[in-house]
Amino acid sequence: MKIGIVCYPTFGGSGVVATELGKGLASKGHEVHFITYNKPARLDFFLENLYYHEVSISQYPLFDFPPYESALASKLVDVVRFVELDVLHVHYAIPHASAAYLAKQILKTYGINIPVVTTLHGTDITLVGKDKTFKPVVTFSINESDGVTTVSENLKSQTLESFDITRDIKVIPNFIDLTRFVSKNREHFKKAIAPGNERILVHTSNFRKVKNTQDVVRIFHKVSQTIPSKLLMVGDGPERSNAEELSRQLGISNSVRFLGKQDAVEEILSVSDLFLMPSSSESFGLAALEAMACRVPVISTNIGGLPELNEQGITGFLSDVGDIDEMAKNAIYILEDCDRLEEFKQAAYDHARKFEISQILPLYEEYYQQAITNS
Numbered sequence: 001m002k003i004g005i006v007c008y009p010t011f012g013g014s015g016v017v018a019t020e021l022g023k024g025l026a027s028k029g030h031e032v033h034f035i036t037y038n039k040p041a042r043l044d045f046f047l048e049n050l051y052y053h054e055v056s057i058s059q060y061p062l063f064d065f066p067p068y069e070s071a072l073a074s075k076l077v078d079v080v081r082f083v084e085l086d087v088l089h090v091h092y093a094i095p096h097a098s099a100a101y102l103a104k105q106i107l108k109t110y111g112i113n114i115p116v117v118t119t120l121h122g123t124d125i126t127l128v129g130k131d132k133t134f135k136p137v138v139t140f141s142i143n144e145s146d147g148v149t150t151v152s153e154n155l156k157s158q159t160l161e162s163f164d165i166t167r168d169i170k171v172i173p174n175f176i177d178l179t180r181f182v183s184k185n186r187e188h189f190k191k192a193i194a195p196g197n198e199r200i201l202v203h204t205s206n207f208r209k210v211k212n213t214q215d216v217v218r219i220f221h222k223v224s225q226t227i228p229s230k231l232l233m234v235g236d237g238p239e240r241s242n243a244e245e246l247s248r249q250l251g252i253s254n255s256v257r258f259l260g261k262q263d264a265v266e267e268i269l270s271v272s273d274l275f276l277m278p279s280s281s282e283s284f285g286l287a288a289l290e291a292m293a294c295r296v297p298v299i300s301t302n303i304g305g306l307p308e309l310n311e312q313g314i315t316g317f318l319s320d321v322g323d324i325d326e327m328a329k330n331a332i333y334i335l336e337d338c339d340r341l342e343e344f345k346q347a348a349y350d351h352a353r354k355f356e357i358s359q360i361l362p363l364y365e366e367y368y369q370q371a372i373t374n375s
């Protein structure tokens, strides 16, 4: 198939999933065309059947808000026409699904019918999409897509609850490449981070408000009073300085390392003992799956799609949003006993294997085929 993929090219989960999906499909022989405003962060290798088309917007003094959606729709028309794509797969509803709808209508005037598959990732539904600024457009573009997927059962339910949806939605979960996300022996790195053989806790995110990064610091503060430990904070975003400030106020800044954005997250996960995800909204929790693949158990909240990933008492523990005491208590329970920690690590890895990319790719291929046949 010739597949067009539209996504945010940043480190965010939706962009990561879209890019890894495109790379996986190209490795299986499909021709994949990424259409976005920057080269996707994880588009880090060359394949003869993998293409990238940049959407550029000309600046004009009249534009306080450059019309990206129109520029994207025009680019889609161009790529679909000249590359002769079979299907367009857009990730994140806003503004990708509506730009694809517009492109689809324009393409009809050329006698081309391009099926559009939309994947909803989370905040496009749970936070931004629900806002009345966007709701009518999001509802319309979901209903007008030829196929719609969500990354968890929970996100599907939330979509059906929050919008007036008149079509089927298929759940296709996030996935993981276990050849990349694998626990590696990085003893030298571990020694440098934790010279006293302390336990290593880790958090990776884009440090947005929903990630509750201050709760990460608070949980760690409690854990470190019982268990000698270090905290690695990976990523960057608007809440980073508040989290840094809190670690100084709590007097633990010597034990907390803010590492910023990192490409080789798997190297850091490989030396870690426990992953913290105290988010107040999480449609799936890809970062937690990446940790589990590297044998790192998870302390998370119980919101959104997290119960579909983190198994209570097996791969980690789940608590109510903001219940720092319980999350710290559960973290200590996992970390205080070497054999128990080993059991949780093994269970986290075993569970992550169920989301291996080779199991999930065929679901998308089948779904594209269905959208092509039905449109």
Ligand code: GMT
Pocket: 012, 013, 014, 015, 017, 092, 121, 122, 123, 124, 151, 174, 206, 208, 210, 281, 282, 283, 284, 285, 286, 287
């Ligand atoms: O989590 C983020 O802030 C990034 C966000 C995105 O849209 O790029 O991630 C969402 O999509 C991921 C991939 O499907 C999911 O694994 C994340 O759980 C989801 N984030 C939220 O729902 C907050």
